[in-house]
Amino acid sequence: MLIQILLAIFIGIIAGTITGLIPGIHINLIGVFLISLSASLFISINPIYLIVFIAAMAITHTFLDFIPSIFLGCPDTDTELSILPGHELLKKGQGYMAILLTAYGSLAAIFTIILISFPATLIIEKIYNLLTKPYVMPSILIFISLLLIVLERKKSHALFVFLLTGALGLSVLNLEVEQPLLPLLTGLFGASMLTLGIKNKTQIPKQKIEAPSKNITKPVAGAFLGSLIASPLCSFLPGLGSGQAAIIGNLVAKTNKKGFLILLGATNTLVMGFSFISLYAISKTRTGAAVAIQQLIGQFSWKILVLIIATVFISGIISFFLTKSLAKFFSKNINKINYTKLSLITLSILIIVIFLVSNFAGLIILIASTLTGIYCISLNVKRTNMMGCLLLPTIILYLF
Numbered sequence: 001m002l003i004q005i006l007l008a009i010f011i012g013i014i015a016g017t018i019t020g021l022i023p024g025i026h027i028n029l030i031g032v033f034l035i036s037l038s039a040s041l042f043i044s045i046n047p048i049y050l051i052v053f054i055a056a057m058a059i060t061h062t063f064l065d066f067i068p069s070i071f072l073g074c075p076d077t078d079t080e081l082s083i084l085p086g087h088e089l090l091k092k093g094q095g096y097m098a099i100l101l102t103a104y105g106s107l108a109a110i111f112t113i114i115l116i117s118f119p120a121t122l123i124i125e126k127i128y129n130l131l132t133k134p135y136v137m138p139s140i141l142i143f144i145s146l147l148l149i150v151l152e153r154k155k156s157h158a159l160f161v162f163l164l165t166g167a168l169g170l171s172v173l174n175l176e177v178e179q180p181l182l183p184l185l186t187g188l189f190g191a192s193m194l195t196l197g198i199k200n201k202t203q204i205p206k207q208k209i210e211a212p213s214k215n216i217t218k219p220v221a222g223a224f225l226g227s228l229i230a231s232p233l234c235s236f237l238p239g240l241g242s243g244q245a246a247i248i249g250n251l252v253a254k255t256n257k258k259g260f261l262i263l264l265g266a267t268n269t270l271v272m273g274f275s276f277i278s279l280y281a282i283s284k285t286r287t288g289a290a291v292a293i294q295q296l297i298g299q300f301s302w303k304i305l306v307l308i309i310a311t312v313f314i315s316g317i318i319s320f321f322l323t324k325s326l327a328k329f330f331s332k333n334i335n336k337i338n339y340t341k342l343s344l345i346t347l348s349i350l351i352i353v354i355f356l357v358s359n360f361a362g363l364i365i366l367i368a369s370t371l372t373g374i375y376c377i378s379l380n381v382k383r384t385n386m387m388g389c390l391l392l393p394t395i396i397l398y399l400f
Contacts, residue, residue, distance in 0.1 A: 013056050059110075062106055070087065157379040166389060
């Protein structure tokens with residue numbers, strides 16, 4: 001059985017690498033396919049192996065998905081106020097360093113999950129019971145949404161972006177479409193940036209293969225503290241993503257741009273880890289991977305949780321070194337590639353995937369959300385405000 005589990009971890013790491021590197025091929029989609037196939041093609045496979053595969057794939061994805069985010073999301077200088085620190089480093093030829101910083105954060109998150117997983121199972125249930133009291137959940141979501149808006153320099157623009165994308169989210173989520181979030185989020189956060197890159201003919205400078213300086217102890221410590229405080233929020237609060245959690249974490253432990261990249265990496269991985277712990281503690285799912293595991297095995301025992309935590313540790317360590325190697329490869333070769341053609345290929349992949357999953361209705365949603373995303377980016381506010389597409393519908397759902 002040990003050999004089969006190790007094999008499932010290895011295959012999961014390969015799958016997570018693919019989903020992490022190719023935009024549009026998300027772990028949520030793989031989870032849906034696995035659930036549908038588990039009743040037919042995979043009926044003879046022990047669900048334990050599928051669970052290990054999903055956990056390994058999900059954790060690997062949280063390490064690798066910063067590579068296309070940083071290398072394929074580089075905007076033009078006209079939208080500089082809305083870009084992530086990773087894109088700023090990319091423009092300075094330090095894309096490798098940017099990815100390495102997120103990998104450091106994710107690696108720290110792996111050890112954090114190991115240390116706090118079992119104490120967290122005792123605390124999560126008590127906190128969740130408090131949050132489920134009437135109007136507590138929507139009140140917290142409203143407070144966080146307003147906080148993110150108040151932090152913006154252009155507050156009226158941020159509010160408008162939140163409400164506009166919120167209205168779009170309400171419309172899309174009320175349509176009878178397979179996986180409506182796929183075209184919605186792809187358009188707002190992916191296709192919009194790719195379209196701008198194609199339009200502006202973005203050029204990627206030659207990248208330096210250099211690690212961060214050794215004096216990053218303080219940013220690492222601050223990022224660790226911030227992510228540890230903010231990440232559990234995503235375990236309790238629906239509609240809240242790792243991006244918002246990272247911003248809240250940065251408020252708790254103010255850090256510089258490099259520290260923020262570490263914080264992003266740590267938060268991304270911690271959110272995934274906490275989703276497994278929450279599934280055990282309160283039987284609630286906040287990620288596609290956790291949903292797939294719940295569908296496969298239902299309420300699982302502490303032994304399954306131990307197996308998942310062990311899988312998280314093994315796949316996380318391997319993913320760290322895999323991320324370093326792939327980041328070095330992309331950094332050496334990205335300036336040799338025609339960025340416009342690469343963006344067109346990536347956009348074509350997204351369109352094909354959305355059509356296969358959500359049909360023509362998905363393509364219409366993709367076009368609408370892409371145009372909305374481009375307009376919102378032009379307003380020079382943080383892209384996290386576009387998460388109003390999930391937050392506003394969630395708030396309304398809990399209020400009414």
